[in-house]
Amino acid sequence: MALASGVRFAPRALLRPWALLRGTTLGRTEPAAGGGGDGARRFGSQRVLVEPDAASGVAVMKLRNPPVNALSLELLTELVISLEKLENDKTFRGIILTSDCPRVFCAGLDLTEICGRNPAHCAEYWKAMQELWLRMYLSSLVLVAAINGACPAGGCIIALSCDCRVLADNPKYRIGLNETLLGIIAPFWLKDTYVNTIGHRASEQALQLGSLFPPAEALQVGLVDQVVPEDQVQSTALSEMARWLAVPDHARQLTKNMMRKATADRLLRQRDADTQNFVSFVCRDSIQKSLQAYLEKLRQRKG
Ligand SMILES: CCCCCC/C=C/CC(=O)SCCNC(=O)CCNC(=O)[C@H](O)C(C)(C)COP(=O)(O)OP(=O)(O)OC[C@H]1O[C@@H](n2cnc3c(N)ncnc32)[C@H](O)[C@@H]1OP(=O)(O)O
Numbered sequence: 340m341a342l343a344s345g346v347r348f349a350p351r352a353l354l355r356p357w358a359l360l361r362g363t364t365l366g367r368t369e370p371a372a373g374g375g376g377d378g379a380r381r382f383g384s385q386r387v388l389v390e391p392d393a394a395s396g397v398a399v400m401k402l403r404n405p406p407v408n409a410l411s412l413e414l415l416t417e418l419v420i421s422l423e424k425l426e427n428d429k430t431f432r433g434i435i436l437t438s439d440c441p442r443v444f445c446a447g448l449d450l451t452e453i454c455g456r457n458p459a460h461c462a463e464y465w466k467a468m469q470e471l472w473l474r475m476y477l478s479s480l481v482l483v484a485a486i487n488g489a490c491p492a493g494g495c496i497i498a499l500s501c502d503c504r505v506l507a508d509n510p511k512y513r514i515g516l517n518e519t520l521l522g523i524i525a526p527f528w529l530k531d532t533y534v535n536t537i538g539h540r541a542s543e544q545a546l547q548l549g550s551l552f553p554p555a556e557a558l559q560v561g562l563v564d565q566v567v568p569e570d571q572v573q574s575t576a577l578s579e580m581a582r583w584l585a586v587p588d589h590a591r592q593l594t595k596n597m598m599r600k601a602t603a604d605r606l607l608r609q610r611d612a613d614t615q616n617f618v619s620f621v622c623r624d625s626i627q628k629s630l631q632a633y634l635e636k637l638r639q640r641k642g
Pocket residue numbers: 406407409442443445446447448449450451468469471472489491492493494496497517518521529634637638639640641
């Protein structure tokens with residue numbers, strides 16, 4: 340994590356994402372609709388669609404893991420790889436992260452990855468979660484979240500790892516950390532990310548209550564930076580991106596690092612312990628029962 344001017348400081352190869360790859364189709368490149376030159380070619384994978392615009396240096400990254408963009412191990416892995424690919428390409432200075440699934444930005448942790456799974460799988464899954472957060476939180480690129488759907492728990496953390504958040508004004512698109520309502524506890528690095536964004540008292544209240552904020556309240560508490568009509572989310576995200584890219588990269592990157600490094604270092608220092616805590620907690624019978632009950636409730640809610 341060198342601090343020299345213009346040098347990328349995202350932690351490299353903390354965990355080799357390729358090792359996690361199962362049945363993905365990474366590296367596929369295809370022309371975008373109506374596209375011509377390099378700037379109009381899109382690439383990505385099965386669950387992450389990347390639409391790069393070389394002229395502006397901005398890529399739009401779309402989550403497409405239907406129905407709700409739950410963070411499966413595959414999605415986490417593909418996100419890390421796409422992010423790394425853009426970071427290693429000097430053409431790009433910013434990413435707009437959004438959803439390709441209607442009405443949902445990201446439903447958070449994929450509960451099927453931790454319900455009825457063995458400890459080794461839960462550990463592998465949690466390490467991938469840590470990896471994505473570290474890479475996003477410390478990314479040298481400008482990350483703008485164009486939140487075009489519901490954004491609970493892990494979805495909220497993905498958005499909070501970005502530099503700026505634009506939320507569509509729809510009362511169904513709530514955002515926040517609702518872990519306590521599932522009977523689980525946000526790990527310290529999620530709590531730290533929350534506190535860094537909305538302050539200690541607001542976090543204390545929202546975390547304990549598992550609050551999911553509708554747009555106006557999310558704006559008021561500082562979870563998002565703008566709330567706009569749904570059809571203006573993308574254009575507003577682009578305007579925000581332009582504002583952030585108007586700042587010289589090296590100054591912005593070093594400032595971002597100064598603001599975020601201590602929080603990321605805290606996880607880096609105790610990554611293994613954090614994984615062990617997570618695994619021993621979620622593998623408890625009582626926690627498995629509440630997670631199963633929550634998942635069942637979600638399934639029955641349908642129709
Ligand atoms: C980068 C670092 C991240 C660190 C993250 C650390 C830890 C985070 C903790 C968590 O994220 S815990 C997960 C918390 N998530 C939730 O509580 C969201 C639950 N889902 C919903 O509230 C709703 O599904 C929705 C997102 C608001 C969408 O509602 P909608 O009505 O559009 O869809 P549904 O009919 O409810 O769902 C469709 C389908 O998807 C299944 N599903 C929903 N959420 C999840 C999930 N999180 N994991 C797995 N599966 C999920 C749901 O059961 C339905 O399945 P079915 O088989 O079609 O019935």
